[in-house]
Amino acid sequence: MAHTTEWNESLFRTYHRLNKPYSSYPTVEQFQHNISAFERFSALRTSRQAQRALALNVHIPFSANACYYGTEKNIVTKDRSRSTAYLHSLEQEMRLIAKHVNPQQSIEQLHLGGATPTFLNPSELRQLMGYLKDNFNVDSNNFSQYSIDIDPRETDWSTMGVLRDIGFNRVNIEVQGLAPDVQRAINRLQTIEQTQNIVEAARTLQFRTVSINLIYGLPKQTPFSFTQALTEVLALIPDRVVLQGFQHQPQKYRIQQRINAADLPTAEAIAQMLEQAQQLLNAAGYGYIGMGHFALADDDFASAQEDGTLQHGTQGYSTCRNCDTIGFGVSAISQLGNLYYQNTSDLTQYQTALSNQQLAPARGILCNPDDLIRSRVIHDLSCQFSVNFASLERRYGIHFQDYFKALWPQIERMQNDGLLTISQQALTITAQGRLFTLAVCQLFDRYLTQSNLNAPVITQAI
Incomplete structure (x- = not known):
């Protein structure tokens, strides 16, 4: 356990x-060197020759709403048509990479993340999965780990049905905070009922894993409101609960300048939040996996940890052993053997390069x-x-x-x-x-x- x-x-x-x-x-802060296409193709060749399994990570940068706690260079827009050109770039990138991958290399893990992946409409989600299946050995069975980050405000039962139909079997639900004053302070208004609907849809549609994310240390948050939010989340019996601390770094992330530092909880309040969270989670049967992850005893991560096979890398925890990771999209991170790199976060640079049949600029490190x-x-x-x-x-x-x-x-x-x-x-x-x-x-x-x-x-x- x-x-x-x-x-x-x-x-x-x-x-x-x-x-x-x-x-x-x-860490990505050490990705200081320009990584050429030749270096990436060479690392892919080594991966191909070693017949290593692959984990694919697709980054969708768009979001319809600006959340003030953000630490990613997301693109906030109400213009849903922007996804059309982006999908075309993703297709081009996949084709360029696939030429250097053995079709027999298994895809043991697939993750769709970024800002709001369901910024893509159901038709576009099917289109994206089609690109992946056209270029890689993607097999939509219930044993592979195909996960997606979910914003309950941007997802409904119909979309959940599409996600399950095209192969996703794990959902990470972004809740962050539930108290109204906390939600107003971070510009993320959502109800527990919206989260409950997504959990019910996931259970009904037989998704294998439901994970819910909460943040502690948010503006206006108190030990009582955080404990209440965690209690409401635990009532939904997710397979995993992920707790992460909010880092207020307005000098680094401009969007965080909209948060009033005076509204942040004190160290004493945060200590109370964590102590109460630890007690609640232990009492509810959640063991600590690490890195903020708590899981029920029958969860895949808990079983892998007990067996000594749990893995951790650029995309977090996984049960995928000896996998190389390929990231697609702006800001996506890849790890091929000893080579780590991140695609440019500049959307124009990314799309321009791929329109010319070239990989986008990337920076990284050779370990x-x-x-x-x-x-x-x-x-x-x-x-x-x-x-x-x-x-x-x-x-x-x-x-x-x-x-x-x-x-x-x-x-x-x-x-x-x-x-x-x-x-x-x-x-x-x-x-x-x-x-x-x-x-x-x-x-x-x-x-x-x-x-x-x-x-x-x-x-x-x-």
């Missing part, structure tokens, strides 16, 4: 900061041996809350403590704080430390630690 957690106020005060987000290694070691450590912490020294040392020919000698004072500090334990065999995060796994992960990120080895590592919880 999935791991349980224990609340620790002292660890929260020491290691929680909402302005220190973290996802996976290496070196040190990156691979650190990536594996962070992966194991994210998926199992533990790093087995012998396994890592055999795989990479290193001695763990010697290799990370410079980090050892901070590792021992974390052990003294009760965040983790160190034995001869492994480094293991404690039950009370699991909500702060990201702090341990950041410690092994050389881009974050190389300039300041003696400062305590701090990050957002879960």
Whole structure:
């Protein structure tokens, strides 16, 4: 079963900061180099020769409404016709990539995300799936992981029926917050009834997994309103609940300048939210997977974690082992072996390049041996809350403590704080430390630690 957690106020005060987000290694901030089409095609050739399975990620950048908490460079527009040209570009990109993929490479995972994927109408959704099936080994069976992000304001039973018919079997429902004053502060008005309708549709249409996302730390949010929202969500019995902290970074994301910093909850209020959330989720039977994900015991992620096969990468958690990821669309992220890259976020650049039968500009990083070691450590912490020294040392020919000698004072500090334990065999995060796994992960990120080895590592919880 999935791991349980224990609340620790002292660890929260020491290691929680909402302005220190973290996802996976290496982060997109390190995607600093121009990645040529030749480099991408070469990485695809290596993937093809190794016959690695593929995960496809399609990014739809459009949204009809501006949400003030956003951290993506989404395109807010009421002009639904803009999707026509974008779909044409996606088709061109898929054709260019497919020439370098073996038709026998299985597609084990497909995700449709971005701003609001159902900005596309039902006909366009069918058209998009047609492009994917024309170019890749997409098999719409109930065992593949074909997921889509859902905005309950932009989706109805009819659209859910179309999604199920074309092969999607998992939905991630974006709720974020339910209190009216919180919704007004972030410009996202939606009712619990809208979410309930989508959950009912998903259950009736036999989607395999229903996941619901909530955000803590939003403006006007209180421990009471957050707990009430989580209680209402749990009453719907989703397979997974994902909690993420809001990072207010108006200097980085212009849309967040519309949020009044004075409306943000205090650290004490956030601590209450997380403590109550941990108690509610544990009582409802949700184990902690990691990275803000809680799941019921019979969920795929919980089973994979128990078996030691859970994976984590650029697209989050997955049960797809040894997969390469190909991203399509503006801002889409790909990972082909040791090559990580992200398509340009400029829609004009993206569409112009593809209209000329060329891949869009991309920036990324080619991981070196040190990156691979650190990536594996962070992966194991994210998926199992533990790093087995012998396994890592055999795989990479290193001695763990010697290799990370410079980090050892901070590792021992974390052990003294009760965040983790160190034995001869492994480094293991404690039950009370699991909500702060990201702090341990950041410690092994050389881009974050190389300039300041003696400062305590701090990050957002879960």
